[in-house]
Amino acid sequence: MALSGYKALDAKERVEHERFMAAAISYGIRAKGRTWPNPPVGAILTKDFGDGPVIVGQGATLPPGGSHAEVLAIKDAGEHAQGATAYVTLEPCAHYGRTGPCARALVAAGVARVVYGTADPNPAVAGRGKKILEEGGVDVLIGILEKDCRQAVRGHISRILNERPFVQLKMAVSKDGYIGKRGAGQVAISSPLSRQLVHAMRAQMDAIVVGIGTVLEDDPELSVRLPGMAHRSPQPVVFDSQARIPLSSKLVQNAEINSLWVVIGEHAPDHRVSALEREGVTVIVNDCLRNGKVCLDKALDALYMHGLSQIMVEGGAELAHGLLQQDLVDELLIFQGANLIGSDGIQPFGFEGLESLRDGYNKQMLRPVGEDLLWRYTPKERF
Missing domain, CATH: 3.40.430.10 (Dihydrofolate Reductase, subunit A)
Incomplete structure (x- = not known):
C-alpha cells in the first residue's frame, strides 16, 4: 500500500526522508558517465536499531551488465535488508533485461518500505515497479527531493521523452x-x-x-x-x-x-x-x-x-x-x-x-x- 503523499508528512519525517534521499542521490552521482544507456541510479537502505535509522547498505548502478543500485544496496546490507527502508532516486525497474527487476529484488529481500524520488517515464517501468512493490506488501512513498532526483537522471529522462x-x-x-x-x-x-x-x-x-x-x-x-x-x-x-x-x-x-x-x-x-x-x-x-x-x-x-x-x-x-x-x-x-x-x-x-x-x-x-x-x-x- 502507498504511504501518504510527501506533502502530508510532518516536518521531522520530511527532514529524515530528505537526508537519506540526498545520500542516495550522492551515490548515484558517482555512477554518472559510466552506466549508459542505463540511468545512474543511487540507492541506500536504512534501519532503526532503537536510536533512529542508520544506513546499512548502499549502491550505485554499475556499467551495463552489472548490478543495479538497489541490488548492490541489498547485498551491502546483508541480513539487515529484512525490514529496512530503501531510498532510491528512480522508480525501481520492473522488467527483465541484462539483469532482473529491482522491484522484485526489493520484495524478495524483505524490504519494508521503498521511498523513491521520481517515477520512471520508461513505458517498461512506469508504474509497474510501484505495482510490484505494493503487491509484495511493501509500503511506497514517492516524490522525496523529486526535482533533484530528476536532475540526477536527466539523461535517462531525455532518452525516453x-x-x-x-x-x-x-x-x-x-x-x-x-x-x-x-x-x-x-x-x-x-x-x-x-x-x-x-x-x-x-x-x-x-x-x-x-x-x-x-x-x-x-x-x-x-x-x-x-x-x-x-x-x-x-x-x-x-x-x-x-x-x-x-x-x-x-x-x-x-x-x-x-x-x-x-x-x-x-x-x-x-x-x-x-x-x-x-x-x-x-x-x-x-x-x-x-x-x-x-x-x-x-x-x-x-x-x-x-x-x-x-x-x-x-x-x-x-x-x-x-x-x-x-x-x-x-x-x-x-x-x-x-x-x-x-x-x-x-x-x-x-x-x-x-x-x-x-x-x-x-x-x-x-x-x-x-x-x-x-x-x-x-x-x-x-x-
Whole structure:
C-alpha cells in the first residue's frame, strides 16, 4: 500500500526522508558517465536499531551488465535488508533485461518500505515497479527531493521523452561576452579553477562533443585531466561531415584508447573514412547534411541509438549557434571570465551575443569560480 503523499508528512519525517534521499542521490552521482544507456541510479537502505535509522547498505548502478543500485544496496546490507527502508532516486525497474527487476529484488529481500524520488517515464517501468512493490506488501512513498532526483537522471529522462541525449552546452566568455579575439588564435578566458571544474564535469558525462573546427583549431584531447581521474574520461565525439580530422590529431592518435567516434556525412571521401577506421576510429554515417554540415538533430539521433544519455558539447560558435537555433540545448553553462576582449571580440553564437538568449531561457548565476562566474541557462519550455 502507498504511504501518504510527501506533502502530508510532518516536518521531522520530511527532514529524515530528505537526508537519506540526498545520500542516495550522492551515490548515484558517482555512477554518472559510466552506466549508459542505463540511468545512474543511487540507492541506500536504512534501519532503526532503537536510536533512529542508520544506513546499512548502499549502491550505485554499475556499467551495463552489472548490478543495479538497489541490488548492490541489498547485498551491502546483508541480513539487515529484512525490514529496512530503501531510498532510491528512480522508480525501481520492473522488467527483465541484462539483469532482473529491482522491484522484485526489493520484495524478495524483505524490504519494508521503498521511498523513491521520481517515477520512471520508461513505458517498461512506469508504474509497474510501484505495482510490484505494493503487491509484495511493501509500503511506497514517492516524490522525496523529486526535482533533484530528476536532475540526477536527466539523461535517462531525455532518452525516453525526447529520444535523444540530454545536451549540455558549455562555453567560456570574457567579461564583455566574447569567446575569443579575431586574429589572436586561442585566447585564455577561464581561470585555472574553472578549467579544473570543467574536467570534474566531464567525468560525469557520457560523452563530450566538438565540431571539426575545434579539432582543427585546438587539437583537443577531450579527456579528464585530474589526478587519478583519467579513467573517467567521457566518450569523445567529433561532428565532421567530410572526415577531415587529421590522422595526426591527438584524438585519432589515441583512438584505440579513447574509442573515438566521428560522425560523418554519407558522401565523405572513402579514402579518409578508411584511413580513420584503420586507426581504430568508430565512424558513424549521418545521411543528412544541411549546407554541407552534419544535421545536428540527426547526429543526436545517432548518438541516442548508440546508447548515450547525456553529452557535453564544447564546440565553437558555429556548433553552439546551430544547436541553440534548433532548440537542441537542454542546459547552457557559461563560465564568464574577468578579462575584457574589446570590440574585435568574437560573439559566442555566430553573429548573436548572449542577449539572444534572453527571451527563451531562464538565467541563473550558479556560483563564483575563483575570479570567474558560472551562469546557467535553461529553456523556459522544457521538462
